[in-house]
Every structure is written in structure tokens, then in C-alpha cells.
Amino acid sequence: MSAPALPVADARSAARRSPAARPRKIKVAHPRAIAIFIVPFAVLFTLFYLIPIGYAIYQSLLVVERDGTFGKATQVFGGLTQYIAVFQNGPFWESIGRVLAFGVVQVPVMLGLALLFALLLDSPLLRGKRFFRLAFFVPYAVPGVIAAIMWGFLYSPNLSPFTALTSNVSFLSADLVLWAIANVVTWVYVGYNMLIIYSALLAIPTEIYEAARLDGAGQLRIAWSIKIPLIMPAIVLTGIFSIIGTLQLLAEPQVFRTFSSAVTSTFTPNLMVYSTSSIPNVSLAAAFSVVLALATFVLSFSFLKFTQRKEGK
């Protein structure tokens, strides 16, 4: 994880600005103050970020060996044994495929809605903007677990206020439950993404629009040709966070296991990690975690590269 993605641009250019070959011994002003500021965070970051990542990698390289069937179990170095097991594990790749399908549909829908609402809030077309902004953001205050419990009731064939719909369409069936969960996630996060995009819109100086308006450009044209290109960085940011969130899906499907037997213990990669670790087979679970983290990283990083290339054109 040494190559971070999004905000790197500015760090990298800063590094370029300062000459690489600095004199070896430079006198650092205020070393004591710097230590006081940095050390608490650095220690905690090392203990609860770096060491766990290292430990997960270490653990994933171990295998359990027994002397005979009932002998004492010992952990020994097993090389990439666990990773071979990961790549041969059908349910794991099915769960990856499931969250990818989920992301391909849910992320564009959610961000499309968020963008639409942000543009409407920023246009002169609406009244009561304060109200809409708050109303759309409120679901973000509902924890994923609670949102899932709530929607679980709303989907249920006999308790729902919309029984006319839910008694005919089974949202909790094997075919639909993934999209029922997608709706819960969308419901929670649209307003949050809307606000990120909206605050990027607020930062655009209004003079930019004046010329376009004098030329007779309508709101739609201004939004499409001026606003959207200018807020692209914010949209990319929300995209990356959404991709990460999708691959990490856990709370909502875990809650839905109560409502629907179609959600199995291997439904998403993280559920897989959880159920494998409670067998317990921690080494395999650690290998799942490492592969999942790498997949997340590769995906969000290539998304960033892809969007940057498109912008560059």
C-alpha cells in the first residue's frame, strides 16, 4: 500500500518541487514540537494499521500441521499454500463476482442520483433548498445495520406498509435480494455523496457562468459543459469511496440473513472472511483478507487512472 491514489497528485508534485538531492544534514527547526505533534498519531497508526496489515500477510503464509489425526496442531510456514486455496475456492470468487455485479449497477445509479440532486440544488430551479439538502442527508445518520433492519421489515410480505407490492414481488428471494440490499445502500449514501458533489459546485466562482448565460446557454447546457467537468475530481472521489465500500459489504447482508435464507454465509467476500475465521481457519481467512484488500486497491487505483486519462483528453 505504498502507492496511494487520489490525493497523491499534490504530494508528488510537492516532492518534485523540492530538489531530490537535498544536503544530507539539514537542521530541523523545533524537533521537540514536531515530535509531540506527530508521535501520538504515528504510534497509533503503526499499532492499528501497519502492524495488522503486516500480521495479516504473515498469518496468511502459515498452515496448520498435526501429528496424526488427533495430534497437537502447530502452525508452520506454508508459503503460498493458502493463496492457492484462495484461488481454488469457488464460493469466494462467486462472492467477488456478486459484489462486482452489485457495484456495476449500484454505484452508477447512486452517484448519478447524487449528481442530479447536487446540480438541482445548485440551479435556480428549486425552492426550499435547505429542506431538501437536510431531508436527503438524514438517511446517512442511520447506521447500516439499523437501515438494513428497517428495510428488512419494509420488504417483508406481511409487515410492510406496502404489502400490495411486497406480497406480489418477493424482494427477499434469491433473485432479488442482492438488489434489495443495493437499494438499502443507495438509500443511506445518496445524500452523503450529493453533499460532497454539492460543496464542490459551491466552490466554482459564479463569474464562470455569466458569460455562458449571456450567450443564452440554459441550465442544462451549463451543467453539462461547465459544471460537470469542473467537479470531476469530487465525482471521482465519491466513485472511489463507493467502490471500496461495495467490495467491503458486510453489515447489510449479515442483517439480511435473518430475513432471507437466500443470503448465505458466503454471500460477500467479507462474510466469507468472517465465516472462515470463526471455523476457525484464521490463515485462510487472512489470505482472503489480503486478496480482498489487494483487489480493492487495484480496482480503485485503476478507476482513478482511467478517469484521469479520460480527463486528460
Place this chain on the structure above:
Amino acid sequence: MSALTETPTATRTAKRARSNNPAPKVAKESPLSRIGAMTVMLVFTLYFLIPIWWLFIAGTKSSAQFTSTNPLWFADFNLFANIGNLVAYRDGVFLKWMLNSALYAGAGALLATLFAGMAGYALAKYRFPGRELLFNIVLGGVLVPATALALPLFLIFSQVSLTNTFWAVFLPSLVSPFGVYLTRIFAAASVPDELIEAARLDGAGEVRTFFTVSVKLMFPALVTVFLFQFVAIWNNFFLPLIMLRDETLFPVTLGLYAWNSQVNQIPELRGYVLIGALLSIIPLIILFLLLQRFWRNGLGAGSVK
């Protein structure tokens, strides 16, 4: 970045000026697009608020009326009786969960903000070897999702016999790489070097300058970091799920999850889950409303620049 320091009122008046004071020849928005825009927003207002409205209504009903009356309108108002029952159930374990959540999220977010703010400030305002490396590693941390760390954290905590304790959930939540990123950018833009220099001339130490002068200038960013960390901890599920066995240590999300998974065996829990869910979202809504002025402006800081 300039929009961040603007007060919301200033932004709003600027926008109003923009729409009320168009140049003479500019076409007015057609009433049709106004109606279209309002319709879209009103339909989605229903989508966002009806579930919460339903939950509130469900919370006011006795369990007999829950199934027999209109789910979206009041029957006999039993909200307070329901809350009383919930609080009394199993020696008030629900209240214990709410307090746990408040402690995990409140104290955790406060300390996380302090540490992230100090680190971000030092990264923005001091030059020292390894500064860029440190910042890049922290940025890598932004992309590591909390859930990916839960399992290895569990393994490490079990080595030192700290699983199933308060600390197992509390300590990992003190780290906010995103907070360092945000406060660094914000400090670079909003704390002038001249001001720090002036404080130095007045004889104030570096640390004191940070706490008396710089913190005030960084306040919007700090509130944003606090709020996001608070929400992240309050909503956290995986870490407590694998760390905790003792239900008196549960945060409210895990507690309600545990009840909800027993609803099929113990049907009376259904009512408690619903009223508990309602109560559990109120603190966050209040926090958002109280701090709106800050998060509205700070939120964009990460992406605007």
C-alpha cells in the same frame, strides 16, 4: 478552497444575487423545468423520509396494533410506554448499549481528531526529513478499509488477551488517516505562516501556539473530522462483531443486530428492535443538526482544493 472559509450566509446571498439579478437578455428558466425539478425532488423526499416516518409510527404503537392498523399513520400513542418497556427490558441493557456507543464514538472521535489534527498541522507547517514519505503512507491508509483490518486486529488482540474488552473496540478507532489528510490540506490553506511567526516573537511555544491560535483557524476542518469519525465509529459493525462476546460491552448497532437475529425464536423482541432502532438514530440526527454549519463547509475540503 475559498468557499470553505465563506460563511454559509455569504454563499447563500451570493447565490441569490446570481438568480435574482440576471443580465437583461438572459432567458428566464421555463416554468416547465421548475415544475420538473420540484417534482423530482419531492418524489425523492418521500423515498428518503418514508422509511424513517414508518419507523417512528411503528415506535408509537403497541405490538397488537403494529400489525392491525395503518402502518403509516398513528394508532393509540404508546411511544413512551414502549420506551419505558425497552429501557426496563433485561435490566436496561439497551441503555448500556447506547452509553457504550456514545463512549466509543464520542471519546474515540474526540481523541482521533486531536491526534489527526496535530499530525496534519505538523505535516503542513513544519519541514522535516521523511515528511512526504509519512504523508504518502498515511494516504495509503485512507484506501485501506476498516473492515480489512478487523480480522488481523482480532488476531493481534487475542495474542495479548485484549479481545472482548472495551479497549479492543476503542483503541483502533483512534486512528483517522483521512483526518490527517484533511487537516493537512486545511492547515496549509488557512493557517498563515506569519501568524505562527508572530506568536513565536511573542514568546509562545510551538505547542501552545497550536492550541491557542492554529486550532481556531482549523476549526471547520476539525469539526468535519470529528463528525466523520464519530459516524464511522457509531456505525462500525465488523470490529465489535468479531471482538466482543460480552453483551454489556456491545455498541447499540451490535446489540440491536443480536436481538434482530433472535426475532424468530423470541417474537417479543421485534417491538424492542423497532423502538431501539428509532432511538439509536436520534443522537446522530441531533449531532448533524447542531454541527450543520461546520460540516456543510468542511465536507468539500477533501475534494475541492
